[in-house]
Every structure is written in C-alpha cells, then in structure tokens.
Amino acid sequence: MARPEAVAAPLLRGLRGVAAYFRGVMGADAYRKYLEHHEACGHSTAPMNERQFWRERMDRQDTEPQGRCC
C-alpha cells in the first residue's frame, strides 16, 4: 500500500482538473480569459471589473441570441 498522501496528491490534482474542465465547459472562466486577452493586447484602458463584465456579456446576448439544439 502506498502512503495516503502519495495517493491523495494525484487524486486531488485529478479532481481539480475535472473541476477546471467543467468550469471551462460551462463558461465560468470567461472573465479570467477576458482579463488575459486584455493584458495580452496591451490596452491602455483599465479592464471592466467582474460585475461589469458579466453584466455586459449577458446584455450582449439579448441582441445576439445563440441557438440551442434539439
């Protein structure tokens, strides 16, 4: 039998990976990606804060609906 921590560490990493994947699929990491993009592009203006970003993102969908399939 391996020591418990030797098993726990990879298991925890695996679970974190699953959670991160789920977050990605659900689009929960959209704000982080927006910040990365903002950073990478070297905009001079400050990025939107999290609340503004989500508000703007939802409101934009009002005018650009995306279909969901049957």
Add this chain to the structure above:
Amino acid sequence: MGTQPNGKDAESVQAHVLELDPELPPPAVDDAVREAEERRWTPGKIALWMVVSLLGAVAWFMVALVRGETVNAIWFVFAAVCTYLIGYRFYSKVIERYLLKPDDRRATPAEYKADGKDYVRTDRNVLFGHHFAAIAGAGPLVGPIIAAQMGYLPGTIWIIIGVVLAGAVQDYLVMFFSMRRGGRSLGQMAREELGVVGGTAALVATLLIMIIIVAILALVVVNALGESPWGVFSVGMTIPIALFMGVYLRFLRPGKVMEVSIIGFVLLMAAIIGGGMVAGTEWGASFFHLDKTTIAWGIIVYGFIAAILPVWLLLAPRDYLSTFMKIGVIVMLAVAIIVVRPEITVPAFSEFAGRDNGPVFSGALFPFLFVTIACGALSGFHALISSGTTPKLVEKERQTRFIGYGGMLMESFVAIMALVAAISIDRGIYFAMNAPVALTGGTVETAAQWVNSLGLSGVNIAPSDLAQTAQNVGEPSIVSRSGGAPTLAVGLAHIMQQFIGGTAMMAFWYHFAIMFEALFILTAVDAGTRVARFMLQDSIGNFVPKFKEASWRPGAWLCTAVMVGAWGAVLLMGVTDPLGGINTLFPLFGIANQLLAAIALAVCMAIAAKRGSFKFLWIVGVPLAFAAVVTITASFHKIFSPVPAVGYFANNAAFAKALADGKTEFGTAKTVAAMEAVVRNTMVQGVLSVVFVVLSIIVIITAILATVKAFRDGGGHDHEDAPRPSRVFAPAGLFPTAAERELAAAWAKVPAAKRFERPGHH
C-alpha cells in the same frame, strides 16, 4: 485571399502568402513530419486497431446476425464505439487530408479577431464539451425511441453508420467552412455561395424549419406532462429556480457560475422529490393535474414571456442548469448501461418493419425510419450551431476534426444509449405507452386488450402490468404517454433502479428523466424563439429598416409574437389532433430537420467545388444525395400517398368526404368537430410539407448549378477571409502526438509578451 484558381496549389499559395514570424517557433507541425508520423504503423498501433476492428466486428455480429432469445445491451455499446473509433481515425482523416486541407499556419478567427468575448481561443477539450452541450439536447433522446417500433436493428444501423458517413461529416464541414469565414452563419454562407435565389430559399426554409422543430419539441414536453401532477410541479419549479439563479448571478455574486449551478442542481433535486410529495397530497394532485391543452397554452405563454425577458434573468441561468444536467445525465446513463448491461428481448426487426401503418409513427421503413431518427444520425439543426458560435472559439484549424466530427459521434452515442434504454423495457408496455389514445382507449384494460390484439410475438400483457409500472414510476397512468420522453424515462428508471436504489427509487428516476428532457427542450424552445425572432426582424428589416434595430421594443415584441404564434398554432394542432399528434407530426419534424441537413450539405458541396476539390466531392455528395432522396421521398409520400395513414391530403380527402356524406364519426375521430379538426390539420401539415420540399429543392438545385459552374471553370470565387499567419500552437486531437508535444514544449519557452501581436487599438 480572393480567388484561388486551383485547389492543387492551394498549399503553395498559402505558404507564399503567409509570412510567419521568424522569432517564433512554427505554429504548425511540419507537414513532412506530421505525414511521416501519421503513416508510421508501429506494432502497437497495428495491434490496437486490430483489437478495435475485431471487437467491433464481433459486436455487430452479436447485434445484427445472432438470433437468440435475447441480446445483451453491452454489444450495442461496443458496436457503436468501435465503429466511431474507426470512422474517426480513418474516414474523418480522409476528409481532412483530401477535402478540407486545414493549415495550422493560418490563424483562426479566435486568434485574428480576438476580442476576449465572442472570439476567444478555447482549449480543444473544453470546446469539445461546450460544442457537444450546444448540439445535444432532447432530439437524440426521442427519435430513436419512436423508431424502436420497427425493431432495434434498423435504428441501430442508421444511427451508427449514418453518423460516420453523414451527420458527423456535415457538422465537420460546416464548422470548418464557417471558421474559414470568420464564423459566418449558415444563412450568410448560403447567400454568398448560392446567390439571391438559393440564399433566400435557404433562409425562409430555415425559419420555417425552426418553427416546426420548436413546436414538436414543445409537443414532446406537453405529452410528458399531461395529466402528470408530479411532472407539472417539478418542471414548473425550474422557472422560479432559474429566476433565482439569474438574480443571484446578476446582483449577489456575479460570475460564480459553478457555485450557482450547484445550488440550482440541489434545488432541482429538491423539486423532484418535492413533486412526489405534492402529487401525493389531494390538493396537489388536483391542482397540478392539467390536461394537455392547458399545458400547451402554458408553454405558449411561457415561450413568449421567456423570449422577451432579458437573457440574464431566465435563459442564461437555465442554460447553465441544462448544460450541468446534460453532462451529468449522459455520463450517468453510460455508466449505468455498462454496469447493468440489460438483456434486450425486442426483436431485431419487429412486425411493423415491413408495414406502413405502425401505431407509433406511420409510414414504411424507407424513408420514414431515416427521418424519424434525425438527431443522432444526421441533424440539420447542428449546421446552425456548427456555424457561428463554435468556429469563433476554435484555437487551431486542425482541431475542427476533433470538435466537429468527434462532437457529433458523441451525440450519436447518446442516441444509441437512448435506444438501449427504450428497448430494455417490455414491448407490450412500449406499445401501450406510445400509441395514441384513439387506439389504446386510455385505460389499462383497453390498452392491454389492444396491445395483445396486435399479435406481436412474445407479447402478452395484463392490465395489472401497466398499472404496476405506472405505480412504480409514480404516475396515475402510463397508457398513451406518447412522444418518446416518458418511454425513455421508464427505460432509464428501469435501468437506474438496478444500479441505485431498487424499485423504491423508480419514481425518482422517472421524474429525473422527465425533468432533464423538459429542461433541454424548454431551453431549446426559448433560444429557438429568440433566434427565429431575430431572423424575422432581420428579414423584415430589409423592407422596413426600423425592424433591424434589435433594441426597438415594439418590433422585437411583434416578431416574437409572430414566431410564438406560429409554433404555438402547430403545437395546439398536435395536442388536439384526434389522430394522435406525435404520430402524424413527428415525421414532419424529422423531414424538416433532414431538409435543413440537405441544405447545409448543398452549401458545403458548392464551397468544396469552388475550392477545386472535385475528386473528393463524393464525400459531400453521398450524404447529400442520401438526405435529399430520403427527405424528398418522405415528403412525396406525405403529399401524394393515397394511404390516409401516410398521406396528408389523402387523409384530408377521406375526412372531407365523410363530412360531406353527413357522417358524425370517422376512423379515430368520434365527433364532427374532431373530423373538422382532422381536415384542418392535415391541410396545414400537407401545405407545410409542400413548402419545405419546394424550398429545399430550390436550394439543392442552386447548389448543383454552382457546383457544375465551378467544375467547368476549374474552381470559383472563394469567400474565405484572407489568411493571416498564426502566432500560437496547440495540438489537434485529444492526445498530442510526439511531434506536437515537442513543438508545444518549444512554445512554452516563448515569453508570453512575444506571442501576441499587439494591434495597438484602444
């Protein structure tokens, strides 16, 4: 890049145009290295593919040829998975290599149009899940169940072979061509490639098809909830739950999507359990006991309100919930089927396979089986998702094979699992549940008597069996619960209770299944209404420019009302149809969906021809020809068949004649009003069939003309965006190859600041 006269030297043209940054590692694995890697067959690889092929062959043999008493469900899983693996590894590779020729040196729209919002490079595995969640809904869970009337084999073959040669091909091509065009929609591509006539026909057809699809999806929900207090309560609760989640995300904790989804999921489970308690009380049972017409009106009113409410309040939170449930449910179903491995007693071909008057859906195996199972084998609706949203998120061109082709294989697998769930229940129960009330009589006694009178081999059902099943799943009755969803729910409950919880848990699993199907469908109804409303606004906007302003409330509300009115009318027609709505309308759903597939494939064929890839045009031509033949034949049956059960106009004439003769009841219509309803419904359905098929034929003809012209000219004008050099790298498939890993390591050493062009805007 403007014109590209000949596909053969496309590569050299691109290499010449694309000036890659010499300071960066190459954005693509060198072609020669990749080729060598793909063509090198190590003993391990050979052994692996031999095992896959052998296992697949054995599984197909067990499913298709061995005629024992039963066949184990696990063979369906093996036959499907092995065929998908072979199709993915070999056939999609042929499409990639010879027809699409992706070039990873070119930047994708997610890179060259990056805005951090719509155009965002997304990890391929995440995007695979995201795309899958967008394409898979209730469709693959319903069609295979209705088609099970013919026995399991026709449906199984069509789902598995159809997806490899048609459905996945369509999704892959549309996604790739849209990606090369900055994420343009199918309608825009049709307009560009086929001209005004073809483009307009495609647009009108798409709009009508969306109406039909939304209406029939809603009909499935109505049929599942009719006279089911438990179902009405728990599905009804999804609305306040979604509203709460919306407010939570907007005002309390913005951006905490996972957190709110988990809260929503817990509330959803509570709603299911609570539904059982409420339905158990006297007031609950009477208050939530609604007939189908009431529920249909409820969904129509709901549909209108949901489509004009802001997205954040209802649509977005329910979408999160739906995605969350989708992935969970499908993993759960797969695990349960593999663990439980139910024995299937349904025959490969049933007594109805050779007839055209089956009680579940009418029409002969060819062509109607192929339209009844649309989603899961070939679904035109996917072309609307594969163009537009997903292409704006793809990181590298070569990943479209994994996401587009692979994503559709996954949906096909869902369809196979739904089929397995449906055929794992007793055949007598299956027919009692799926035949219209006009045939079963609505009570357990009459239903059992009718099922036994069908003369199906091995079927002998007692009224107590039906009553017992209804009691197990916590419903007042299961007789004539048509539409597919309740049958899937019984099948799923039947499998899941062997896995977790036993008979006591069956009612929970049944309502869990009803809940997630309703959730998928209501999201599709809401989103579909919105998309259709914008299409209508855009079209009217060509004449009255004010309508193009999305923020102009009266225009938005008017167009929403028109769209909801259109699908609502079809829905009510289906609910009140004396012939049994699903029975007559489901073929129209399938025909509409497949006609959209034919339109999408026709557009792809014209694009491929203009790129000069004539030698491999059959890759598009074969599924296009099949879809066209199936849908046009099915439409012609529906329009011209003299058999009243099949032909809309034949039925119309028969009922009109009966009315003229002064009869007060005819066939399954017991009153004059019912007979008049049949006359009206059949006329509407017949006219819709004619319009669909005419529009689709126009699109296909214009596509063929564009293809022939391109053939004569040796190519044509290419509407792709100009190629831009890529400054990023990512592997193409699930597992990176050795060369990809090496290159990724080189890229990992590049400092982040160097990787992106600084456009210097803002």
